[in-house]
Amino acid sequence: MxxxxxxxxxxxxxxxxxxxxxxxxxxxxxxxxxxxxxxxxxxxxxxxxxxxxxxxxxxxxxxxxxxxxxxxxxxxxxxxxxxxxxxxxxxxxxxxxxxxxxxxxxxxxxxxxxxxxxxxxxxxxxxxxxxxxxxxxxCLRFEPLYLFLKEAIDKNTFGRVKAAYFDRLSSPPHWGFEGWYRDTARSGGAIMDLHIHDVDMARFLFGEPDAASAISYDTFARWAVVNSRFMYGDDRIIVANASWDEAKSVKFSMSYRVRFEQATVKLEGGVVTVYPEDGAPYTPELLRANRMAEQLRTFVTTILQGGGNKVNPPESAMMTVRLVEKLRESADNGGVIVTV
Ligand SMILES: NC(=O)c1ccc[n+]([C@@H]2O[C@H](COP(=O)([O-])OP(=O)(O)OC[C@H]3O[C@@H](n4cnc5c(N)ncnc54)[C@H](O)[C@@H]3O)[C@@H](O)[C@H]2O)c1
Missing domain, CATH: 3.40.50.720 (NAD(P)-binding Rossmann-like Domain)
Known part of the structure; x- marks a missing residue:
């Protein structure tokens, strides 16, 4: 070996x-x-x-x-x-x-x-x-479907983002050790388990918001369906939705729609499409990578090289959990705007 x-x-x-x-x-x-x-x-x-x-x-x-x-x-x-x-x-x-x-x-x-x-x-x-x-x-930080957005934002490919909408929808989790998903004390509800992916993505793409608000409703667990809004001190609309309350026949889906100044970019059905202001829609060439494998590769490389992990540091993961806590605070108070 x-x-x-x-x-x-x-x-x-x-x-x-x-x-x-x-x-x-x-x-x-x-x-x-x-x-x-x-x-x-x-x-x-x-x-x-x-x-x-x-x-x-x-x-x-x-x-x-x-x-x-x-x-x-x-x-x-x-x-x-x-x-x-x-x-x-x-x-x-x-x-x-x-x-x-x-x-x-x-x-x-x-x-x-x-x-x-x-x-x-x-x-x-x-x-x-x-x-x-x-x-x-x-793991979304390693997903090519989302890294396409990250690069477009960082390189200003389509101009400034005016609005971004993220969705993550699922029927109630049907698996899990001793039904832990359905117990808010053990899963944190969909807001902590499912929505956290898009909360983290909002931070990854746009940085720390100044303020946020959320509305939600409960089903078998608390905060099972949630709609969150992230505020950055300007007129951008950054919104995310998560649901554990879709009908049993609805397949899990993750999607987004981002309106840049010069294009709309959509993720739908696992496919990214760019809709330019002028010209025909097209499917961009994406990195060929599996997010779980890239996540593992990053961690192993960090161990081998030392010096910490700049792509996905634990301090950032902690801030994502903190932002979820803020969203819950808002949701528990009728969607009031909370400073972050
Ligand atoms: N990254 C993603 O997209 C993603 C997707 C699904 C789940 N998750 C996360 O992964 C984690 C696991 O989720 P899951 O769906 O695999 O749950 P699961 O209930 O299917 O699996 C958990 C496993 O842990 C075992 N287990 C329980 N207590 C144990 C103990 N004390 N010692 C050893 N084994 C024990 C159980 O027997 C079970 O096999 C959760 O934190 C969940 O939020 C992440």
Whole structure:
């Protein structure tokens, strides 16, 4: 085995872990120095289950080359690995991230970083104390469909953004360990679990807003449907919607519509289309990349090179959780504008 190869272990082998597993397979196939050596899940039934979740319909997963554990302590005792890939339910992110950092592992943790910004701050402090890297899986920062927008904004390709609308719609989550998604205390509701992707994207594209407001309604969980508005001290309209309340027959979707001065750009049905002010609509050439694989590649590169992660630092993931807290404050007070 290459001495600079990073050995990883996944903790929690539910829905999203399978997308992570495929990311290891893809990077390894491309000769990238990362190897998934072990997987831990408290429920051994998860190792043999075929699982499909809203964002990923493919359930195939070959884990015959990995060592399997049902106890983290046992895995830590027996397995030699450099990084932990935390795919646990959100209410366990803080506890397990800190446990693994203290065990000397670098940690890549799924979003949301934690259920409160104060927990996020503790995680960052622990990572610093332990001298280990920590990154949160805000995976849209690695998604070509959204990186196209980032580049258009940063390079001023179509002029200034006048308005941007982001949508993320799902029927109620039908999977999950002990129904944790449906318990607000364990998932934070759709605003913390689903909407957080677009809250993070608004910050990634436009920076920190001066103020924000949100309205929402509850279903089986609190803040299950939310409409948020981000204010930047000018007349731009930046809006995001999330829903866990679509009909069961509605397939998960993520989309956006951004009105630039010289074009409208839309993501619909997984396809980006540019509608120029003058000329015919066209489909731009996008980077060919899988967001989960690029996220993993970034983290492993950070570990190998040192010096921290500038693309997706944990401090930024914490600020995204903080902004969600502000949106909840607004939603709980009739959509009042809150300063950020
Ligand atoms: N990046 C994305 O687009 C995306 C998409 C879906 C989910 N997620 C996030 O990923 C995380 C996991 O979501 P999921 O849908 O995979 O959940 P899940 O419930 O399907 O999977 C969680 C797994 O953790 C296991 N587990 C529970 N407690 C454990 C413990 N103490 N020790 C070891 N294993 C334990 C469960 O048995 C289960 O297999 C959540 O934070 C969620 O918000 C991210």
């Amino acid at each position: 290459n001495s600079t190869e990073i050995k990883s272990a996944i903790i929690g082998f539910g829905g999203i872990a399978r997308s992570h597993k495929r990311a290891y397979d893809a990077l390894r196939q491309a000769g990238f120095p990362v190897s998934l050596v072990a997987i831990c899940d408290i429920d051994p039934g998860q190792f043999s289950k075929a699982l499909a979740i809203n964002i990923d319909g493919s359930s195939k997963c070959d884990i015959s080359a990995q060592h399997l554990y049902t106890s983290l302590d046992e895995m830590l005792e027996n397995e030699d690995f450099d990084m932990a890939d935390i795919c646990l339910p959100s209410y366990l992110h803080k506890e397990y991230t800190e446990r693994l950092l203290r065990a000397g592992k670098h940690v890549m943790c799924e979003k949301p970083m934690a259920l409160s910004s104060s927990d996020c701050a503790d995680m960052i402090k622990t990572a610093r104390e332990c001298g280990r890297e920590l990154m949160v899986g805000q």
